[in-house]
Amino acid sequence: MKRALITGITGQDGSYLAELLLEKGYEVHGLVRRHSTLNRSRIDHLGGTENLHLHYGDLTDGVSLVNLVHAIEPHEVYNLGAQSHVKVSFELPEYTANTDAVGTLRLLEAIRAAGIDCRFYQASTSEMFGATPPPQDEGTVFYPRSPYGAAKLYSHWVTVNYREAYDLFAVSGILFNHESPRRGESFVTRKITLGVASIKLGITDHLTLGNLDAIRDWGYAKEYVEGMWRMLQHDEPQDYVLATGIGTTVREFAEYAFSHAGLNWEDHVRYNEAYERPTEVDALIGDASKAREVLGWKPSTDAKGLAELMVDADIEQLGRLVAHKQEG
Structure with a gap:
């Protein structure tokens, strides 16, 4: 073993x-x-x-x-x-x-x-x-x-x-x-999907983010x-x-997440410069050709699919917490 x-x-x-x-x-x-x-x-x-x-x-x-x-x-x-x-x-x-x-x-x-x-x-x-x-x-x-x-x-x-x-x-x-749904709550993707779940369930009505133009390769x-x-x-x-080889802005990830829950992101997202980094990384998009050719590895989930599965998981998880509190 x-x-x-x-x-x-x-x-x-x-x-x-x-x-x-x-x-x-x-x-x-x-x-x-x-x-x-x-x-x-x-x-x-x-x-x-x-x-x-x-x-x-x-x-x-x-x-x-x-x-x-x-x-x-x-x-x-x-x-x-x-x-x-x-x-x-x-x-x-x-x-x-x-x-x-x-x-x-x-x-x-x-x-x-x-x-x-x-x-x-x-x-x-x-x-x-x-x-x-x-x-x-x-x-x-x-x-x-x-x-x-x-x-x-x-x-x-x-x-x-x-x-x-x-x-x-x-x-x-x-x-x-x-x-993933296991991502820490302070990371932007999870912050977005948790925000969507909170808004969808009526817990809050807005989400505050920093740089919406940063491009990342999300898998x-x-x-x-x-x-x-x-x-x-x-x-x-x-x-x-x-990497997936596909670049997605924070704005686009937010659009995917809110849209999946039947919401318009522009109605709920607010900007705060306090969330900006002292030095920003504008764009990260990877080329995983070597991993594909040598290891036979390739991703199958893109940013849109990722946002959707994370939103579903957070709505379910937050919904259980709300129901539990109401029962208590």
């Missing part, structure tokens, strides 16, 4: 990846941070699974990582843990660097020191491209425009370095924006974790872009 270690297992990608690996017969180990209150809603449904094991630890604590790698001796490690909110990275730049950049180094060093035969996946990001115009692929010049993007760029290159210096099977997946997270897994099954360690 293959053993996999996932950092960030309680996040969007981590929860979908855990499901995928368990379905494939893996023994899955997840790294979780210690909090006074539990934050495991995305993996609660896996609680009774015999082959799922959770361990306290943190990417900012190298000792915990060394001990965990030695104890588990994983065949595959997926480093999905991060402070992943771009706007927040401007407010917490040092924490972002310590977690997202140095945290990756700590994990790679723990694997190297353990001397185990292990394959490593690093969650890189399209934010590393930043100001470089699209389309962006594996050979595109990086130009990050946030502390988050810069920290992830360090992680990307240190993964390449450990691959070349120590002959580790280490790869980076440069994933463009990928969303479905559940499909993207399949690409992560495929990268570690290939014979040679290589880096890959995962």
Whole structure:
């Protein structure tokens, strides 16, 4: 039985990846941070699974990582843990660097020191491209425009370095924006679909957003974790872009979401410059030709379909909460 270690297992990608690996017969180990209150809603449904094991630890604590790698001796490690909110990275730049950049180094060093035969996946990001115009692929010049993007760029290159210096099977997946009903509520796509659900159910009457002209390449997270897994099954360690190749503005995503609920977005969306970033990334559109040709991976959900499935999920979830309160 293959053993996999996932950092960030309680996040969007981590929860979908855990499901995928368990379905494939893996023994899955997840790294979780210690909090006074539990934050495991995305993996609660896996609680009774015999082959799922959770361990306290943190990417900012190298000792915990060394001990965990030695104890588990994983065949595959997926480093999905991060402070992943771009706007927040401007407010917490040092924490972002310590977690997202140095945290990756700590994990790679723990694997190297353990001397185990292990394959490593690093969650890189399209934010590393930043100001470089699209389309962006594996050979595109990086130009990050946030502390988050810069920290992830360090992680990307240190993964390449450990691959070349120590002959580790280490790869980076440069994933463009990928969303789902499990996306955090502070991210713009989920903020939009939750706003639509709130307006549809009469809880509120408006939604406040920032830059409506930003262009992103939005795909479905559940499909993207399949690409992560495929990268570690290939014979040679290589880096890959995962993307749909289709650019969509925030405005268009909002139109899709509101229209699906029978609403006109212009009647409900308000603009607030406070939601703008200090330095903006205008357009990210990926070219995933390499992943399609080498890994046989391709997405099947576009931004419109994504907005619709997220709206449906949020209306259902919020509707249950409203009904529960009314019953109480």
